Amino acid sequence: MTPYFSIIIPSFNSESTLDIALRSIVKQTFKTFEIVMIDGQSTDATLDIAKRYQKEFSSIIIRSEEDKGIYDAMNKAIGVAKGEWLYFMGSDDSFFNCDVLKLIVDSEKLSNYDIVYGDVTSPRFNGIYDGPFSPDKIAFKNICHQSIFIKHTVFNKIGNFNLRYTFHADYDHNLRWFFNRRIKHSYLNIIIANYADGGFSSHNFDYKFDAIRPLKCLLLGFRSLKKKTIIKLLKQFFSKNKKTKT
Numbered sequence: 001m002t003p004y005f006s007i008i009i010p011s012f013n014s015e016s017t018l019d020i021a022l023r024s025i026v027k028q029t030f031k032t033f034e035i036v037m038i039d040g041q042s043t044d045a046t047l048d049i050a051k052r053y054q055k056e057f058s059s060i061i062i063r064s065e066e067d068k069g070i071y072d073a074m075n076k077a078i079g080v081a082k083g084e085w086l087y088f089m090g091s092d093d094s095f096f097n098c099d100v101l102k103l104i105v106d107s108e109k110l111s112n113y114d115i116v117y118g119d120v121t122s123p124r125f126n127g128i129y130d131g132p133f134s135p136d137k138i139a140f141k142n143i144c145h146q147s148i149f150i151k152h153t154v155f156n157k158i159g160n161f162n163l164r165y166t167f168h169a170d171y172d173h174n175l176r177w178f179f180n181r182r183i184k185h186s187y188l189n190i191i192i193a194n195y196a197d198g199g200f201s202s203h204n205f206d207y208k209f210d211a212i213r214p215l216k217c218l219l220l221g222f223r224s225l226k227k228k229t230i231i232k233l234l235k236q237f238f239s240k241n242k243k244t245k246t
Contacts, residue, residue, distance in 0.1 A: 003034040036061045037050050040066065114153070121193075131187070146195050
């Protein structure tokens with residue numbers, strides 16, 4: 001049976017958190033899913049924990065091999081996953097409750113959209129993050145990938161995560177689908193996940209992406225952006241470019 005969802009977990013030395021992540025998945029009331037775990041050759045008990053769950057839940061694919069970072073692992077998983085819809089969960093994150101997948105399916109939006117996203121909750125944000133996004137909002141704030149369900153075919157249309165961006169390739173990818181008129185997206189008023197405060201991108205700054213983000217937003221979303229947003233992005237771009245030259 002083809003899985004409806006592929007829950008993708010990149011991992012590396014995640015023994016302290018992986019059990020919580022996997023437990024939140026296998027307890028889902030909607031069961032038509034697989035778990036794809038791409039591990040970066042962990043040296044702790046990460047793989048032992050994953051294999052223990054694999055004995056109880058056979059639809060877990062585990063690969064452990066050298067990679068070029070979290071987004072390389074996510075790209076590998078895209079090629080392995082068999083689900084119609086892909087979801088990327090950090091090994092230190094977890095679903096908000098056991099009915100998340102059921103609520104997504106029951107919303108009936110999956111049949112009409114290529115991407116749906118909801119909210120996450122985290123102490124980092126002092127609660128819930130961050131409601132529906134507009135073109136002017138995503139130009140300055142990212143949508144957490146832990147809140148997004150992406151149709152597998154989207155990657156055929158706009159490509160995988162760009163490994164040029166070490167820490168914010170997800171933000172780059174979000175801009176590419178958000179401003180693409182061929183890709184329909186919709187917000188769901190549902191809390192999808194508990195987002196860990198110590199997440200990969202939350203404690204790392206991506207200077208390459210930050211330098212190009214204003215220009216990317218202008219090129220991709222010019223027709224959708226308000227005049228004041230365009231002006232602000234232009235100021236940001238020239239300011240960052242000036243600092244780079246000096």
